[in-house]
Amino acid sequence: MDDFVSESDSEYASYWRDWFISSRGNEYFCEIDEDYLTDRFNLTGLNTEVQYYQYALDLVTDVFDLDCDDDMRETIEKSARHLYGLVHARYIVTTRGLAKMLDKYKKADFGKCPRVMCHSHPLLPMGLSDLPNMKPVKLYCARCEDIYNPKSSRHATIDGAYFGTSFHNIIFQVYPALIPAKSTERYVPRVYGFKVHAAAALVRWQNNQRDDMRRRLRKMEVDSGFKEGDDDIEGDEDDDLEEDEEIGIGEGGEAVVAGGVGGVAGHAGAIA
Amino acid sequence: MSTSSGSPESWISSFCSLLGHEYFAEVSEEFIEDDFNLTGLQTQVAMYKEALEMILDVEPEDDDEDEEDEEEEDEDVSGDGHDGTALARDHHGERRHHSRIASDLSVIESSAEMLYGLIHQRFICSRTGIQLMSEKYELGHFGVCPRTNCNQTRTLPVGLSDIPGEDTVKLFCPSCLDVYVPPNSRFQTVDGAFFGRTFGALFLLTFPEYDLSKAGTETVTSLTRASPNDESGVMLNGVYTNNIAPGLGAGKIYEPRIYGFRVSELARSGPRMQWLRKKPTDITVLDEAKRFAEEHGGESEDDDESMNLNGQVAAATTSPSSQRRRVGGSNAKLRQQRQKQNGSPMAIETNGAESEL
Numbered sequence: 001m002d003d004f005v006s007e008s009d010s011e012y013a014s015y016w017r018d019w020f021i022s023s024r025g026n027e028y029f030c031e032i033d034e035d036y037l038t039d040r041f042n043l044t045g046l047n048t049e050v051q052y053y054q055y056a057l058d059l060v061t062d063v064f065d066l067d068c069d070d071d072m073r074e075t076i077e078k079s080a081r082h083l084y085g086l087v088h089a090r091y092i093v094t095t096r097g098l099a100k101m102l103d104k105y106k107k108a109d110f111g112k113c114p115r116v117m118c119h120s121h122p123l124l125p126m127g128l129s130d131l132p133n134m135k136p137v138k139l140y141c142a143r144c145e146d147i148y149n150p151k152s153s154r155h156a157t158i159d160g161a162y163f164g165t166s167f168h169n170i171i172f173q174v175y176p177a178l179i180p181a182k183s184t185e186r187y188v189p190r191v192y193g194f195k196v197h198a199a200a201a202l203v204r205w206q207n208n209q210r211d212d213m214r215r216r217l218r219k220m221e222v223d224s225g226f227k228e229g230d231d232d233i234e235g236d237e238d239d240d241l242e243e244d245e246e247i248g249i250g251e252g253g254e255a256v257v258a259g260g261v262g263g264v265a266g267h268a269g270a271i272a
Numbered sequence: 273m274s275t276s277s278g279s280p281e282s283w284i285s286s287f288c289s290l291l292g293h294e295y296f297a298e299v300s301e302e303f304i305e306d307d308f309n310l311t312g313l314q315t316q317v318a319m320y321k322e323a324l325e326m327i328l329d330v331e332p333e334d335d336d337e338d339e340e341d342e343e344e345e346d347e348d349v350s351g352d353g354h355d356g357t358a359l360a361r362d363h364h365g366e367r368r369h370h371s372r373i374a375s376d377l378s379v380i381e382s383s384a385e386m387l388y389g390l391i392h393q394r395f396i397c398s399r400t401g402i403q404l405m406s407e408k409y410e411l412g413h414f415g416v417c418p419r420t421n422c423n424q425t426r427t428l429p430v431g432l433s434d435i436p437g438e439d440t441v442k443l444f445c446p447s448c449l450d451v452y453v454p455p456n457s458r459f460q461t462v463d464g465a466f467f468g469r470t471f472g473a474l475f476l477l478t479f480p481e482y483d484l485s486k487a488g489t490e491t492v493t494s495l496t497r498a499s500p501n502d503e504s505g506v507m508l509n510g511v512y513t514n515n516i517a518p519g520l521g522a523g524k525i526y527e528p529r530i531y532g533f534r535v536s537e538l539a540r541s542g543p544r545m546q547w548l549r550k551k552p553t554d555i556t557v558l559d560e561a562k563r564f565a566e567e568h569g570g571e572s573e574d575d576d577e578s579m580n581l582n583g584q585v586a587a588a589t590t591s592p593s594s595q596r597r598r599v600g601g602s603n604a605k606l607r608q609q610r611q612k613q614n615g616s617p618m619a620i621e622t623n624g625a626e627s628e629l
Contacts, residue, residue: 189473198509210547
């Protein structure tokens with residue numbers, strides 16, 4: 001991208017930010033444009049949130065020249081990181097910010113989904129709150145639409161507000177082509193090949209919920225986004241009927257092979 | 273690696289203490305020594321006999337001690353019904369000598385690891401094995417669920433296949449009933465078949481009283497012991513209701529929002545996967561047998577039991593031969609009744625549309 005080149009060309013221009021995003025633990029952050037940082041409008045309200053706001057801003061924009069002791073320097077440094085994070089939350093929902101984060105997403109800089117059925121789908125960072133010091137950063141998987149804790153403890157301490165609650169949803173509104181195909185593939189607990197009754201009953205109920213949703217969407221003529229092969233709701237019947245023996249534990253503590261009760265999803269689909 | 277002389281550590285404990293082998297339990301020697309437990313493994317593992325000797329530490333560690341080893345071998349050979357002629361012995365000794373070459377040792381080593389893994393798969397489903405694994409579970413050796421709404425509950429190591437070489441070990445979270453890739457890459461060299469598909473679910477059936485909602489940092493508590501009169505003791509479908517996917521359901525599902533507004537289901541980028549994390553608010557909805565009985569109470573033609581909607585079955589009228597097994601509780605009675613109604617697997621339908629088919 002053009003602005004990447006121009007920035008790295010102007011040697012010392014982004015010294016602090018370069019250092020910040022390349023330091024260990026800050027892999028989730030992208031570099032905020034100089035233009036964005038110097039536009040006061042973009043910083044509205046942050047002066048009350050950040051201690052030594054002006055010094056911190058000077059440090060971030062590399063115009064800091066205050067002569068002070070190490071303690072003071074350290075405090076300002078901390079404020080600068082906080083300020084950078086808060087501006088970052090605003091920046092990444094702008095067109096250029098989204099593009100930068102998209103690049104990082106494609107490189108899987110934020111890690112990959114730990115869920116086996118998501119097949120290492122890349123994650124996006126997100127916050128559970130837009131207010132700072134509430135919740136640490138979480139990772140969102142667009143494939144299973146769930147949130148996960150970062151693997152590494154150095155990421156687990158980053159404030160979630162530095163990414164915000166909206167960014168990861170906005171990026172898919174702006175780039176709808178990126179929405180991954182959804183899959184009905186899932187794990188079913190089994191004992192010697194038999195499904196476990198309690199879990200299987202829940203799975204059947206969930207499958208019903210899914211089919212209800214897909215019927216709702218079809219009625220509204222909205223694409224449900226499931227993979228081609230999964231598109232046939234009625235097709236689920238076969239799966240259920242094939243493997244309809246289950247194991248359960250009766251109240252007496254004995255294993256009981258219950259007669260299969262499959263096909264709920266399939267029949268419900270047939271009725272609609 | 274075979275144990276070095278002087279070290280009291282067995283092959284098994286050194287194997288289990290290797291980096292990346294934290295999930296393994298130490299298989300007891302009695303279990304391995306029982307041939308019944310090894311049925312069928314001969315054909316799956318190359319150099320089976322040598323591998324087994326390595327696991328059990330009956331093998332000498334030096335070439336110099338070959339003779340000792342040969343004697344042992346001879347016993348085995350004669351035990352197999354061969355007559356111990358000099359010729360056979362010479363031939364055997366020769367083969368044996370070749371097998372002691374260093375490169376072969378690494379083959380045996382990897383065979384031993386494979387064999388140990390396959391035995392381990394069976395062992396952790398045995399009474400002693402699952403007990404050992406429960407101790408490791410309590411100590412949090414298997415890690416915690418990465419899903420935010422599961423609140424760091426303990427996971428269990430599982431395989432997605434029982435056949436070695438197909439996939440690596442995964443972690444099963446009983447709180448969301450899903451499987452995850454272990455966070456550390458060192459587990460990506462551990463074969464999932466060494467844990468098998470059965471262990472995870474069998475563990476929950478064997479120890480139904482663990483409070484599955486407890487985080488890995490907290491100590492494990494038992495569900496019923498703490499509060500016998502509390503409703504946490506209620507069972508459904510064979511498990512405590514509190515233990516049916518405690519990480520799922522209302523409040524535990526991520527709702528996408530933009531500037532505080534929920535993203536509509538009708539949006540192209542709207543939520544499509546929430547069903548995966550849903551759970552009925554009224555958990556008794558999952559008692560399919562009871563629901564079926566309530567909805568089909570008086571209608572079924574071949575219903576030869578007098579039954580009312582409270583699930584009271586007049587057991588005296590049922591012929592014992594038609595019952596598979598007597599289990600206490602109305603739930604089980606209903607299940608029996610269902611089995612009687614229709615001998616073949618059948619579908620249960622919420623609105624009763626199936627009953628006439």
